[in-house]
Amino acid sequence: MSRQEFAYEILEEEAAYQGFFSLFKFRLRHTLFDGGWSPVLTRELFHRGNCVAVVPYDPITDQVVLIEQFRVGTVKNQDAKWILEIVAGAIEPGETAEEVAHRETWEEAGCTIQKLLRVTEFYTSPGGTSEKITLFCARVDATRADGIHGLDAEDEDIRVHVFSFEDAFAKVESGEINSGIPILGLQWLALNRERLRREWTD
Known part of the structure; x- marks a missing residue:
């Protein structure tokens, strides 16, 4: 057929x-x-509609900005309830994926995107959910990433972490990062990191 x-x-x-x-x-x-x-x-x-995810990466310092927050999806398992993720958010009516990437990176991580690269689009779990993710990698200044972020109107309580790429990827390999979207994003960065460091530091 x-x-x-x-x-x-x-x-x-x-x-x-x-x-x-x-x-x-x-x-x-x-x-x-x-x-x-x-x-x-x-x-x-x-x-839940379509969403955007962003890997905030600083090619100068070779660091990744990750966020930590409580996730209700973990409550039926024995895993930690506060998990490390990359920036992500829903595409609202009238917004482009690129606009959401800029908005969410600022709201969740306090970072301004300097360059934005669209990586891919994928369904998170097409056996039961319509959610489709547009994944980006963004050049940011990791030296400015710090603190607690999120919107009060959405009851967000998000803590920012900055890790060397090696430390961030080690958390994927150890299973400490156990959410599919950041795993995929950091694996993509592992494959493309040297190219980004050449192209984004010229």
């Missing part, structure tokens, strides 16, 4: 919950690789 022959039908859609996030319930079916159609399936979709 070619991709042109793929098809699906939504037979019923119900808004099961509307709050800070949304939950939709679908009855649907889709074509099968061997031909024909699947039975009618019931699937729930966690919807």
Whole structure:
């Protein structure tokens, strides 16, 4: 079956919950690789819209700016409840991904972006959520990164950390950084760091 022959039908859609996030319930079916159609399936979709994530990197000092905050997604496990991440935030109506990158890097880390590079786009967990991330790497001045940040209106309490690249990547390898988005972002930086240091320090 070619991709042109793929098809699906939504037979019923119900808004099961509307709050800070949304939950939709679908009855649907889709074509099968061997031909024909699947039975009618019931699937729930966690919807939060598209988001942006940013790896704030200082090529002069070879440092990465990370943020730490409480995450409710950890409460059902034995992991630490305050976790290290990269900057991230939702794209609001009328905003571009680039505008969100600048806004969130300032709001969450207190850093002004000097250069911005779009890395890739990806779904975080397409088996159940619509969230799609646009990942950037941003040149920042890490010597100015410090303190507690976040918006009071969103009850954010975000602490900024500055690590050498080696220390930040060691936290990925040890499992201390255990969230998918910063892992992906720091792995990309590991592959492209030398190029960025050449291109962003000219």
